[in-house]
Amino acid sequence: MMLRVLVTLAILLASWSAYAQEPVIPYTGDGGTSRPVVWAPVFKAGITNSAVNVIASGPRELGLAVCDNVNGTAWTYVQVFDSLAANVTVGTTLPKAVIPLAPALATTMSLDAAGLSFRTAISVAATTTPAGSSAPATNTINCTFGVN
Numbered sequence: 028m029m030l031r032v033l034v035t036l037a038i039l040l041a042s043w044s045a046y047a048q049e050p051v052i053p054y055t056g057d058g059g060t061s062r063p064v065v066w067a068p069v070f071k072a073g074i075t076n077s078a079v080n081v082i083a084s085g086p087r088e089l090g091l092a093v094c095d096n097v098n099g100t101a102w103t104y105v106q107v108f109d110s111l112a113a114n115v116t117v118g119t120t121l122p123k124a125v126i127p128l129a130p131a132l133a134t135t136m137s138l139d140a141a142g143l144s145f146r147t148a149i150s151v152a153a154t155t156t157p158a159g160s161s162a163p164a165t166n167t168i169n170c171t172f173g174v175n
Contacts, residue, residue, distance in 0.1 A: 066090050066142075066173030074153040074170060076162040078108060078115035081149040081172050085109075088142025089124075089149055091173030093135045096128035096163075103128045103163045105153050105170060107143075112150040118160025125157045128168070142175055149174065 069081050081089075089107065096103045106122035108115050124143055128134050153168040155161045 066175055069172045069174055070169070071151065071172070072167075072169045074105065074151055074168040076117050076152050076154050076160055078112035078117055078150045078152040080112045081151055082145075082174055083111060083148050085145050085147045085149075087145045087149055088175040089138055089145060089172060090142040090175065091135070091137055092126050092170055093133065094126060094128050094168060094170040095133045096130060097167050098163050098165050099131045101130055101155065101164055103130075103153055103155065103168055104157045104159075105151055105168065106158070108150045108152075109145045109147050110150055111148045115150055115152065117152045117154065118158070122158065126170075127157070 071079060071081060092105070092107075094105055105126040105128065106117065107124040107126065108120055109123045110120065114120075123145065124138055126134065126136050126138075149172070151170070151172075153163050155163055
């Protein structure tokens, strides 16, 4: 299972770096009359219930998340915040988005074809419930985020 996830992430990262000048997600939302969105990969390893910055400045867009949940029997939730990690109180601060991760699987989620906008920063935390503060059973949630 872990090998499959690592191969998937390796292929995804290779495609991102190989096409750095080309769009990763070629969606414009207007029939192709404007420039496509280019998503740059940002990898975060060991995400737990302490918020960490993905991008510490704004405005930014988050369009894609590829996450690996090694918790064999438990769902895990990656909470995504429009705030610096230092200003997030996990379990109290309302997340802008929540990415559900099924047990023992890698999950790829497109948050919005044009990107979910963040004004301040993008930070994340992993918990056992969508708005909770408890750490996952295994503190090894790894994600690659596509940001613009």
